[in-house]
Amino acid sequence: MVGCEGESQPGGSFHFIRGTNMYSYDGDDFLAFDDKNEVWIAAVGPAVETGRKWNSIPVLTEYTKGYLENECMAWMIKYWSYGREQLQQASPPEVHLFSQRSHVDTKVFLTCLSTGFYPEDVTLQIKRNGRILTAEDGLETSGIRPNEDDTFQRRDRVEILETDVSTYTCEVIQPNEPFQGSNKPMLATPTHPLIGWGFIGVKMGDHDS
Incomplete structure (x- = not known):
């Protein structure tokens, strides 16, 4: 699961607050990215080794953080503007x-x-x-x-x-x-x-x- 959260600012811009990049296995949480500390965190024992490997690849960490703060935010703003436009055009029921x-x-x-x-x-x-x-x-x-x-x-x-x-x-x-x-x-x-x-x-x- 990948997602991001932002806060609207005066002038129409958005400020990034937090991002989510989580992996599951057999329906249970497995591995998640902590965007604040830029580290992968294992949710269960079997994920520890995977987290260690991913944390040893700086380019993966940088890419994940950059995606959450940039591409994800861009998509969020795009869909937010679509919803806002529909809301502004809505008529009374x-x-x-x-x-x-x-x-x-x-x-x-x-x-x-x-x-x-x-x-x-x-x-x-x-x-x-x-x-x-x-x-x-x-x-x-x-x-x-x-x-x-x-x-x-x-x-x-x-x-x-x-x-x-x-x-x-x-x-x-x-x-x-x-x-x-x-x-x-x-x-x-x-x-x-x-x-x-x-x-x-x-x-x-x-x-x-």
Whole structure:
């Protein structure tokens, strides 16, 4: 396993913090490179001799350290910029509130679907008269699932009486990101005519807001 860790600096540059170059054998750690001290360290007894040989080859140590601090960092910055670009171009998610017939004649499933969001770190809440519904209320969730376009979706639902006239709100909260477009709440009415005064709200912002 090879990897590196860096910290972003003012002006867009990155500062190398640490690197990882590890080898395993039969599923267990075998040998690892300590980039700070520029030495190979054996994780198990049988790796001691290999570590001794590798440490006796200065060009191997120099190459490994140079790769972690340069090539690895270059690749990390490249992929980080790709992700950042996708994040900057991301739009607020689509959110839909609708109802479907239940197997019980007097009940319906009220479903909130949020799709097209990126990254996947979102909070989706269905509220009844301002109170967040939980599994104890019968709330079911699909969890976060991927879309074909690298965005994500989530679907939550709760079974309610068809005659329920409570106010139902679906709220999607996403950490502040440089979205293109408005961050104002969007409202829509549910598609089932027998649910009274239900509406949907989309909230973009910090989890604590």
